[in-house]
Amino acid sequence: MSDHSKSSPLGTYFAVWGALLVGTFVTYEVAKLDLGVYNAAVALIIATTKALLVALFFMHLKGAHEKLLKMVVISTIFFLFLLLVLSMADYGTRSWS
Amino acid sequence: MATAPVPPAAQPERENYLNKHYGVGSWLFTTDHKRIALLYLLSITFFFFIGGFFALLIRLELLTPGGDLVQADTYNKLFTQHGQVMVFFFLIPSIPAVLGNFLVPMMVGAKDLAFPRINLLSWYLYIIGGIMMLHCMLTGGVDTGWTFYVPFSTAFSNTKVIEAGLAIFVAGFSSILTGLNFIVTIHRMRAPGMTWSRLPLFIWAHYATSIIQVLGTPVIAITLVLVVAERALHLGIFDPKLGGDPLLFQHLFWFYSHPAVYIMILPSMGVVTEIIACFSRKRIFGYSFVAFSSIAIAVFGFLVWAHHMFVAGISVYAALVFSLLSYAVAVPSAVKVFNWTATLYKGSIHYDAPMLYAFGFLGLFTIGGLTGLFLACLGVDMHVHDTYFVIAHFHYIMVGGALMGYLGGMHFWWPKISGRLYPEGWARLAALIVFIGFNLTFFPQFILGYLGMPRRYYQYPPEFQVLNVLSTAGATVLGIGYLLPMIYFLWSMRYGKPAPDNPWNAAGLEWKTQSPPTTFNFEEEPVVTWEAYNYEELDAPHKEEVPVAR
Amino acid sequence: MHDSSTAAVPAAGHGEAHNPALLHHFVDEQQQRDASNFGMWIFLATEVMFFGGLFCAYLIYRRWYFGDFAAASKSIDALLGGTNTAVLICSSLTVVLAIWAAQTSRRALLIGTLILTMLFGLTFLGIKGKEYKDKFDEHHVPGASFSFDHVSIPGHPDQYANPRHAEIFFALYFIMTGLHALHMIIGLGIFTWLLWMAWKGRFTPEYHTPLEIGGLYWHFVDIVWIYLFPLLYLIDRHP
Numbered sequence: 001m002s003d004h005s006k007s008s009p010l011g012t013y014f015a016v017w018g019a020l021l022v023g024t025f026v027t028y029e030v031a032k033l034d035l036g037v038y039n040a041a042v043a044l045i046i047a048t049t050k051a052l053l054v055a056l057f058f059m060h061l062k063g064a065h066e067k068l069l070k071m072v073v074i075s076t077i078f079f080l081f082l083l084l085v086l087s088m089a090d091y092g093t094r095s096w097s
Numbered sequence: 098m099a100t101a102p103v104p105p106a107a108q109p110e111r112e113n114y115l116n117k118h119y120g121v122g123s124w125l126f127t128t129d130h131k132r133i134a135l136l137y138l139l140s141i142t143f144f145f146f147i148g149g150f151f152a153l154l155i156r157l158e159l160l161t162p163g164g165d166l167v168q169a170d171t172y173n174k175l176f177t178q179h180g181q182v183m184v185f186f187f188l189i190p191s192i193p194a195v196l197g198n199f200l201v202p203m204m205v206g207a208k209d210l211a212f213p214r215i216n217l218l219s220w221y222l223y224i225i226g227g228i229m230m231l232h233c234m235l236t237g238g239v240d241t242g243w244t245f246y247v248p249f250s251t252a253f254s255n256t257k258v259i260e261a262g263l264a265i266f267v268a269g270f271s272s273i274l275t276g277l278n279f280i281v282t283i284h285r286m287r288a289p290g291m292t293w294s295r296l297p298l299f300i301w302a303h304y305a306t307s308i309i310q311v312l313g314t315p316v317i318a319i320t321l322v323l324v325v326a327e328r329a330l331h332l333g334i335f336d337p338k339l340g341g342d343p344l345l346f347q348h349l350f351w352f353y354s355h356p357a358v359y360i361m362i363l364p365s366m367g368v369v370t371e372i373i374a375c376f377s378r379k380r381i382f383g384y385s386f387v388a389f390s391s392i393a394i395a396v397f398g399f400l401v402w403a404h405h406m407f408v409a410g411i412s413v414y415a416a417l418v419f420s421l422l423s424y425a426v427a428v429p430s431a432v433k434v435f436n437w438t439a440t441l442y443k444g445s446i447h448y449d450a451p452m453l454y455a456f457g458f459l460g461l462f463t464i465g466g467l468t469g470l471f472l473a474c475l476g477v478d479m480h481v482h483d484t485y486f487v488i489a490h491f492h493y494i495m496v497g498g499a500l501m502g503y504l505g506g507m508h509f510w511w512p513k514i515s516g517r518l519y520p521e522g523w524a525r526l527a528a529l530i531v532f533i534g535f536n537l538t539f540f541p542q543f544i545l546g547y548l549g550m551p552r553r554y555y556q557y558p559p560e561f562q563v564l565n566v567l568s569t570a571g572a573t574v575l576g577i578g579y580l581l582p583m584i585y586f587l588w589s590m591r592y593g594k595p596a597p598d599n600p601w602n603a604a605g606l607e608w609k610t611q612s613p614p615t616t617f618n619f620e621e622e623p624v625v626t627w628e629a630y631n632y633e634e635l636d637a638p639h640k641e642e643v644p645v646a647r
Numbered sequence: 648m649h650d651s652s653t654a655a656v657p658a659a660g661h662g663e664a665h666n667p668a669l670l671h672h673f674v675d676e677q678q679q680r681d682a683s684n685f686g687m688w689i690f691l692a693t694e695v696m697f698f699g700g701l702f703c704a705y706l707i708y709r710r711w712y713f714g715d716f717a718a719a720s721k722s723i724d725a726l727l728g729g730t731n732t733a734v735l736i737c738s739s740l741t742v743v744l745a746i747w748a749a750q751t752s753r754r755a756l757l758i759g760t761l762i763l764t765m766l767f768g769l770t771f772l773g774i775k776g777k778e779y780k781d782k783f784d785e786h787h788v789p790g791a792s793f794s795f796d797h798v799s800i801p802g803h804p805d806q807y808a809n810p811r812h813a814e815i816f817f818a819l820y821f822i823m824t825g826l827h828a829l830h831m832i833i834g835l836g837i838f839t840w841l842l843w844m845a846w847k848g849r850f851t852p853e854y855h856t857p858l859e860i861g862g863l864y865w866h867f868v869d870i871v872w873i874y875l876f877p878l879l880y881l882i883d884r885h886p
Contacts, residue, residue, distance in 0.1 A: 013744065017737070017739075024729060044878075046877070047876075050870075050873045051870045054869060055866070058866050072688050075312075075692075079399060083696075083699055083700070084702070086403070086419075090344070090348065090406075091710065093414040094411070096414060208671070210672075212682075213670075281686045312696050315697035319700035330790055332814070334819070340809065
């Protein structure tokens, strides 16, 4: 595991923690507004931001000295997307004919 | 051949992984990847016989047009269990768990896999899943087809669906852990100088296979969980009466099960690459193309699953997309076939048993692959889906391809694994018998399918009988062909000639170890300064010699 | 630089005997640490695909039965769900603090943060238990006693949700959160073991790999919940 930077990472950890809590609160409050189809999009964008913060800072992906771990994450998300998107090729188009 | 089976002269046997420790405990609690490979070898061979037994009963039933050997429900169980056992308990583990476990650490220059205890755990998970499956079969079996389609499996079948599903769930984790181990080993434990472009293509093939195992298997795991939950709790996730979609099951099932066929074939391609290079005495033509094709097959393999669902009710637009993608997935496989052929060109060909299996693979895999393209064509698939054409197609790939590669690999590395030479004459005969038996069994099935004989039927119109009889006759021959290696491999363990460390004068770090290897493989960590498949160098001092193990 | 020995010998460059946790087949501790870390990330990749199948099923049915799903979603307690999200976020903080404590030889902090992490985990499970009990009392557990009659679709007060479709929501709700809770329980087991190791003084600034990979697992479980919360609880919360 790569060494952390010489300065304390504590500041970063608490900042991320704060951001995650704020993100949760925002998600909860925005859900009460009527944004139509964008409700889901906003919620997922916030969720993805939170997930990225956890992955990059708490799981130390950002400091990783090789691209390998990031490749693992990106590939996994890619294959998950394949499952979701290509099934939509069926479900999304059944009503077309 | 020796005139009398006399045990080899008593030269003191060198210490190796087989004789280092004795006792059942030293095997059941081993963390040595080579011993675990042998544990797997015994286990998968056992399940191969079980699956083969079911196949025998199927072919016996199909000797006559009437349903006269077994009842319809029994026949359903036979083909279901034949498929489940062969796919999940034989083919998926076969090459990775036996040859992969044995060779991957040595080929990269390591003392063991990255996680030896997890390796042992993966074998225990396989055994637990296997015992569960055996129990399931002995106490009633399952009749849904190996594909577990809903709502029959969740709402209507009266057989042990839950137990079978859970057995496969457990065995799936065995597969996942093997893949995980290989990926970490290949990335992190290569010896100094063993760069990616110096790796044997066997390693590239197993790397690609491991990616599929790691990313695909969890999806069938959760799918089986959903089936078990639905069946046990009467949920409506897949039940159309309750708002569910049976096709959702098929999407989730095939998302794994199509890439699963690449789990079964990629390692075999890796084996064939090693064999063709060695017995042509040439570097593989187009190393990078073969390496990247392996990765491409793994990736593309995830894009095509709904070609199993063309007539199931998916939208025609989805069918078009998946048909197109299914054509694309054939390309990297074809690239490999071209590269193997080009390797043979102007090579110094030796027809030892491993090479005979490799030749068999080349022809049979090509036929299987091409018929896959027939199936990828929507118009043709409408006609031959769920017929014997499909059965012939996948048996050409799984048996003519994957199993031939497995047998070729077992012969090629047998001297390394056991320290003994197998009898070459018998091995060549067995390879020929397998090839003839195989084609006699499965080629008629292409014709049967085209003529319209459905799969999973135990009765058929009388005009199909001749072809069915041919197929069953072929199966008998094939069975003999499989029995022979069992016999002579066992024979060789006691009476075979002791093998030199590198009987084939082959390239690859594994051939620099003892035969059989010591527990930690290498005396000193190897430092690699040569390219893969350096056959010119290897042959240079022996220009006129024939480098075979005689 | 690389030892070729097969037995455990002191590694050059360290003033002390090498860590007894170094396994023989690794060349050095760095390789072992990197391999363990990489192995855990790959395992998490398998977990993503494992949950991914459920997310796929969920997304398909949510699209098909949006109104019914919205009605069902409204009946689960978003405040409890949100609280649980905050609880897990706090637990992820305590996990990274525990690793920092190990890196800086702060034993008391290490043990304290590990205990806090587990307390947060137990709190999460406790709140989840309350939610499940509520659903049980309201007959929203799929099965023979399921009932979801006369619940209007949010935004369409004149339309009632189809109970069969709502049952699918609840089936997925219980399976997804149940699987997540199972992972939490396993995580608590892992952290019990880590706590025991920390108590025994096994972690040093040079060696605390189990903490790191246990932490990775815990963060992953947190991330799954980060997605479950909006998807399950907040489909349509417009007043």
